Amino acid sequence: MSPESQHLEEKIGAADRLNFAEAGRLWDLDLLTLGRWADAVRQRLHPEPRVTYVVDRNINYTNICVSGCRFCAFYRPPGHPEGYVLDRPALEAKLLELKAHRGSGVLLQGGLNPGLTLTYYEELLSYIRSFGLAVHGFSPPEINFLARQFSLPLADLLRRLMAAGLSSIPGGGAEILADRVRREISPRKGSSLEWLTVMAAAHHLGLKTSATMMFGHLETRAERLEHLFKIRDLQDRTGGFTAFIPWAYQPGGTALGGEAAGAVEYLRTLAVSRLVLDNVPHLQVSWVTQGPKIAQVALSFGADDFGSTMLEENVVAATGVGFRLDRTEIETLIREAGYEPRGRDHRYGLV
Amino acid sequence: MEASFRFQDHALEPIREKVAAGVRLCREDGVVLFASADLLGLGYLADLVRRRRHGRRAFYIYNQHINYSNICVNGCKFCAFGRKAGDPGAYEMSLEEILARVRDRLHEPITEIHIVGGCHPSLPFSFYLEMLAGIKRLRPRVHLQAFTCVEVAHLADLAGLTVADTLQALKEAGLGSLPGGGAEVFSPRVRQALCPTKLGPDGWLEVAKTAHRLGLNTNATMLYGHMETAAERVDHLLQLRAAQDDTGGFLAFIPLAFHPQNTGLSDLRGPSAIDDLKTLAVSRLILDNIPHIKAFWVMLGPKLAQLSLCFGVDDVDGTVMEERITHMAGAQTPQGLSRKQLRALIEEAGCRPVERDTLYAMVAA
Numbered sequence: 001m002s003p004e005s006q007h008l009e010e011k012i013g014a015a016d017r018l019n020f021a022e023a024g025r026l027w028d029l030d031l032l033t034l035g036r037w038a039d040a041v042r043q044r045l046h047p048e049p050r051v052t053y054v055v056d057r058n059i060n061y062t063n064i065c066v067s068g069c070r071f072c073a074f075y076r077p078p079g080h081p082e083g084y085v086l087d088r089p090a091l092e093a094k095l096l097e098l099k100a101h102r103g104s105g106v107l108l109q110g111g112l113n114p115g116l117t118l119t120y121y122e123e124l125l126s127y128i129r130s131f132g133l134a135v136h137g138f139s140p141p142e143i144n145f146l147a148r149q150f151s152l153p154l155a156d157l158l159r160r161l162m163a164a165g166l167s168s169i170p171g172g173g174a175e176i177l178a179d180r181v182r183r184e185i186s187p188r189k190g191s192s193l194e195w196l197t198v199m200a201a202a203h204h205l206g207l208k209t210s211a212t213m214m215f216g217h218l219e220t221r222a223e224r225l226e227h228l229f230k231i232r233d234l235q236d237r238t239g240g241f242t243a244f245i246p247w248a249y250q251p252g253g254t255a256l257g258g259e260a261a262g263a264v265e266y267l268r269t270l271a272v273s274r275l276v277l278d279n280v281p282h283l284q285v286s287w288v289t290q291g292p293k294i295a296q297v298a299l300s301f302g303a304d305d306f307g308s309t310m311l312e313e314n315v316v317a318a319t320g321v322g323f324r325l326d327r328t329e330i331e332t333l334i335r336e337a338g339y340e341p342r343g344r345d346h347r348y349g350l351v
Numbered sequence: 352m353e354a355s356f357r358f359q360d361h362a363l364e365p366i367r368e369k370v371a372a373g374v375r376l377c378r379e380d381g382v383v384l385f386a387s388a389d390l391l392g393l394g395y396l397a398d399l400v401r402r403r404r405h406g407r408r409a410f411y412i413y414n415q416h417i418n419y420s421n422i423c424v425n426g427c428k429f430c431a432f433g434r435k436a437g438d439p440g441a442y443e444m445s446l447e448e449i450l451a452r453v454r455d456r457l458h459e460p461i462t463e464i465h466i467v468g469g470c471h472p473s474l475p476f477s478f479y480l481e482m483l484a485g486i487k488r489l490r491p492r493v494h495l496q497a498f499t500c501v502e503v504a505h506l507a508d509l510a511g512l513t514v515a516d517t518l519q520a521l522k523e524a525g526l527g528s529l530p531g532g533g534a535e536v537f538s539p540r541v542r543q544a545l546c547p548t549k550l551g552p553d554g555w556l557e558v559a560k561t562a563h564r565l566g567l568n569t570n571a572t573m574l575y576g577h578m579e580t581a582a583e584r585v586d587h588l589l590q591l592r593a594a595q596d597d598t599g600g601f602l603a604f605i606p607l608a609f610h611p612q613n614t615g616l617s618d619l620r621g622p623s624a625i626d627d628l629k630t631l632a633v634s635r636l637i638l639d640n641i642p643h644i645k646a647f648w649v650m651l652g653p654k655l656a657q658l659s660l661c662f663g664v665d666d667v668d669g670t671v672m673e674e675r676i677t678h679m680a681g682a683q684t685p686q687g688l689s690r691k692q693l694r695a696l697i698e699e700a701g702c703r704p705v706e707r708d709t710l711y712a713m714v715a716a
Contacts, residue, residue: 005354028352031661031701032391032398036357039391262699263654264661293624293655300390300625336623338388 005029012037015044017278023225026272031264038271038302045281046304051334052282052344055327056136057098057311058107061086061124065111067141069186071175071217073253073318075111085113088127095131098311101327104345107170107308108137109315112145121146122164129165136346137161139172140198141189154201162205168346169202171211171245177230178223185218185256196234203240208347210243211280215269216261217249224269228276235279242348243282243305246273248289252320263294267301274302282348288316291323292333299337305348306330306341360389363396366636370396376637381585384633390625397632397663404642405665409702410711411693412669414463417452418676419444419482423469425501427546428615429535429577431680433469443471449482453489456672461490462708463669465530466497467676476510476520483525494527494709500558500569501533501550514561522567528709529562531570531605537590538583545577545616556594563600568710571601571641575630576609576622584630588637595640602711603643603666606630608650612681624655628662635663643711649677652684653696660700666707667693 008022018026026034064083065075076083086094098106106128121138128135138146138161147157158166175182177192202209211231215224235241246269248261261269266286274283284305287295295306309327325333334341343351358364362383369376376384387393420443423433434441444452453464464486483495498506498521507517518526535542537552550558559569571591575584588604595601608627611619622630635644645666648656656667672687688696690706697704706714 002353005352009354025352029354030398032395033354033356036359036391036395039359040357259695262696263658264700267658291652291654293627293652294658296624297390297628297655297658332620333623337625 009037012041012275015278018276020225020229023228023272023276024222026275027221027268031268034268034271035301038274039300041274041278042283042302042304049339050342051299051304051306051337051339052342052348052350053306053330053334054105054308054344054346055101055103056105056107056308056346057094057101057103058109058313059086059091059094060110060314061091061108062110062113062116063314064113064115066114067112067186067189069175069189070256071185071214071249071254072315074315078114085116091127094312095128095133098133099131101309101311103133103309103311104343104351105134105136105167107310107346108135109139109170109172110142112142114149118146118150118160122160125161125165134167134346135165136168136170137166139170140195141173143169143198143202144190144194154198155205158202158205158207162207166207168242169199169207169209171199171209171241174212174227175214176219176223177213177227178219181219181223192230196230199240200234200238203238207240208242209240210245210284211241213244213246213273214249215246216265217256217258224272225276228273232277232279235277239279241280243284244273244277244280245284245286245307246270247286250289250316250319250321253318263290266290266294267298270298270303271301287325288313288323289321292325292329296333296337299334299339305344306334356392356395358389358392360387360392363387363389363392367396370399370636375639378585378589381588381633381637382582384636385581385584385629390628393629393632394662397635398661400635400639401644401663401665407701407703408665408705409660409697409700410643410666410705410707411697412463412707412709413459413461413690413714414465414669414671415453415456415461416465416467416671416674417444417449418468418674419449419466420468420471420474421675421679422471424472424505425470425546425549427535427549429545429574429609431610431613432676436472443474446478446481446485450485450489453486457490461493462714463494463496464490466495467499467530467532468502470502470505476506476517479506480520480524483521487525495525496528496530496709497521497526498529499531499533500529500555503529503558503562504550504554514558515565518562518565518567522565526567528567528602529559529569531559531572531601531603532607534572534587535574536579536583537587538579541577541579541583552590556590559600560594560598563598568600568602570603570605570645572605572607573634574607574609576626577611577616577619584633585637588634592638592640595638599640601641603645604634604638604641605645605647606634607647610650610677610680610682614680627651627655628659631659632663648688649674649682649684653688653692657696657700660697660702667697669693
């Protein structure tokens, strides 16, 4: 054993925070040791032998988007014949289906669509709330876009959305919080600082949010760490992040192309995330990109949450990757891994 | 960066000592390993053995699969592939069809053709000899890995020959080695329930050992994740280990994950990913005398096959391109992987890809 790994292991064992250089050395560990360390932290944070998941559904209210990110296969530019905005009957059918599944909330996300009014968004929120469903909605790029579109300060916009029914914010659109990468893959989506500023504003208003990271494209491993450290720093100030969700870029149908990261790189990134983000409570597996088998194994690599039932998923599915899991299947996968499955809501309260 | 590994399951400590000292594991050790919930601990132990044997090398092969017929007299409950003659979905390729499949891919650098089918009730022995000889005429340098022990015993019956004479005739026609299928689980209890008419464990091992004595290497398999117990898995591995002590002819062991869809056991779920990794790791630990442990990606999926390289596996099979047996049982995996995909998958797992031929000699890729 090298003195360096011993030093790292001691720090992790003592719940002592890793600095950037120390975190960088984690990539040099073998996969199983890295997983074992991450699992030890997970057991310390979540000693109860359970894994949570949420019964919700994705609703992508529009695919029309002016952002034009190169890694995205879901969006259509304004004027494109395949662009859509969900109408009320379609929305109602989706909400009724979720109610039939005893769902607790909706993950509501869409493109940056310049054709919609603030009233549209407010009515969308209150309509969903009228079904007794919570809304986990609008990733930071959407919030930023709306603030600009309707000339409102961030806090004012967020207050209006909260008043209309928004209950928490999903951590999408973070991609990699390193501006070199963002300039290349999503130049119109806003800087890292803008993403973090939305989250800070939301946290200050009492909105809980998650955070994601889309890795495995143009970024270096150091840039993944930069991402993790930005999340950790903001969490120190606000404490508003509930969970972190790393997921692997899927190249099918995108302008960016290339190859997807494999299972080993996914598990390494997941474990490093658990070890660096000592102040973010939950770490979620990405069964949508990894499939049920790797998602199950990921519960030994630091993850304590199985994500959501989704019912439908459109963004990753647009790349041709199409895993589907229902509640029974999720519960079985969790039990096979030796944990008790427990339902939760979008704020990670048990239901 | 070297780090010490800490077990969550302390029952693994004495096994670590045995593994470190190169002491053979016993039946009780096998039962303890299968009972352990310490997945990463099992992987760590298996990886010690794997690295001692193979370093960072991980093998793959440029191969072609041909499943010449699914018509079979056996009717095993775990099988979605076999059909009785005349049933819907039954098929048999003519000699010409088989040769056309080979001819279609002559431009590719295929080093092995893997041929497996059912126990066909009426095709004459000459059909099999002509199949092998015909392929060899088209592709003289290719290695033919063909016919499970079950098929070989069936052909011997059809031809009225001893197993040794049957294998000798097949060898003269071009057979290079046997793929090792049809072993299922050796437990008499399981076989009585699932495949009572199939060639039994003694017969299977006798065919394999006879092949070895004739200079034909074979692989060995175990179909797991249906109704067998952990102890029955361990016993299966121990029987293979004993046979290998006798002859030394097994090249690789390939645990085959049961796929329930479209089988007589479709109410079962099939093994979990955790069970898949565990079984591969325990196999590596018990089978101290079989050189290679192979993860068949068609059954496990490319992602889990990649991960298994950290759990004792040193071989991910090959390019495949057309596989029917597992896909008829509902496998959602692709039909083939390119050489580039296989190499990338191996490299990302921290291993060094080595293209091999059937006998594990390196091929310049």
